[in-house]
Amino acid sequence: MAFINENTNNSAVCSVDQYDMLNVNVTADQLIDLVDVLKNKQGFIYLTDICAAHYPEKVGAEFEVIYHLHNLIENQRVRLKVALAESDINIPTLTVHFVGANWMERETFDFYGVNFVGHPDLRRILNMDDMDYHPLRKQYALEDETRTDKNDTFFGR
Amino acid sequence: MVKVVESPEGVEGQGFFATSLDKVIGLARANSIWPLPFATSCCGIEFMATMGANYDLARFGSERLSFTPRQTDLLMVMGTISKKMAPVLKQVYDQMAEPKWVLSVGACACSGGIFDTYSVLQGIDKVIPVDVYVPGCPPRPEQIIEGLMKIQELAKNESLRRRDTDEYAKMLESYNIEQAK
Numbered sequence: 001m002a003f004i005n006e007n008t009n010n011s012a013v014c015s016v017d018q019y020d021m022l023n024v025n026v027t028a029d030q031l032i033d034l035v036d037v038l039k040n041k042q043g044f045i046y047l048t049d050i051c052a053a054h055y056p057e058k059v060g061a062e063f064e065v066i067y068h069l070h071n072l073i074e075n076q077r078v079r080l081k082v083a084l085a086e087s088d089i090n091i092p093t094l095t096v097h098f099v100g101a102n103w104m105e106r107e108t109f110d111f112y113g114v115n116f117v118g119h120p121d122l123r124r125i126l127n128m129d130d131m132d133y134h135p136l137r138k139q140y141a142l143e144d145e146t147r148t149d150k151n152d153t154f155f156g157r
Numbered sequence: 158m159v160k161v162v163e164s165p166e167g168v169e170g171q172g173f174f175a176t177s178l179d180k181v182i183g184l185a186r187a188n189s190i191w192p193l194p195f196a197t198s199c200c201g202i203e204f205m206a207t208m209g210a211n212y213d214l215a216r217f218g219s220e221r222l223s224f225t226p227r228q229t230d231l232l233m234v235m236g237t238i239s240k241k242m243a244p245v246l247k248q249v250y251d252q253m254a255e256p257k258w259v260l261s262v263g264a265c266a267c268s269g270g271i272f273d274t275y276s277v278l279q280g281i282d283k284v285i286p287v288d289v290y291v292p293g294c295p296p297r298p299e300q301i302i303e304g305l306m307k308i309q310e311l312a313k314n315e316s317l318r319r320r321d322t323d324e325y326a327k328m329l330e331s332y333n334i335e336q337a338k
Binding site for chain 2: 126144146
């Protein structure tokens, strides 16, 4: 499943295999060129998903933006991971290569606050427009903070 | 044998029947409730089953469903309402003409259900006044029918002046709903 080991390009790109899926860790600068090669030369023409993860314990690389690409003809998938620090949470937008990245990046921005540089319309997509925080970051609780009627004894607290 | 609704008490004679207006209007309203199925999630599927031939909501007078609030009496909210959807729900409620009733079907519409999260509205009674709550996750069609029957009782026994009273106006104000005059 992971025979695409010709890491086709240039510089320091490390790749790790987990569950037979190729994971490639890149930096934000290398991302666009790597996706260019993967899409135009290697046939990864389908962007499955863009999401993010928040690791507050990894100081300096708290946010990880994850791209899943799929080669439909050879049935190969690859995962690209870009680590971003909380202080500089900017990453170039993938809308130059995939039109579908538009809404996926808006969702990632909505929930994690990742700033996609060059995105045509970066605003919230699933949450309310007047929400002032990014809910899936680890410091925010899942529960609705505005409830007044929760009796703690029933909730086992 | 088709069962027809009982007529109210009144004075009957050759060619006329005299009874109180309240009772006749109540009877008419109760037995011809046209619902608006505001079905968002799984409870909507249970509602589809309720409208089907097996449980048949149409025999209670709800033959004509409509997805436009302008022509309906009953807003049936079935399913999880997210906070982003709440203003839309309020607008749909505002567009309905009086007299109108609201039936909240399912745990999510009644109180947020199991989704105690930042994105789910914890009960539609945070934005619109609700007449009958049907709990369940999802409630069986029989329970939805019972909810409708309770609305029928409310419609039948409601005073004709209720929507004009100060109490009603105050209640709507507490929800920040402007009463159309």
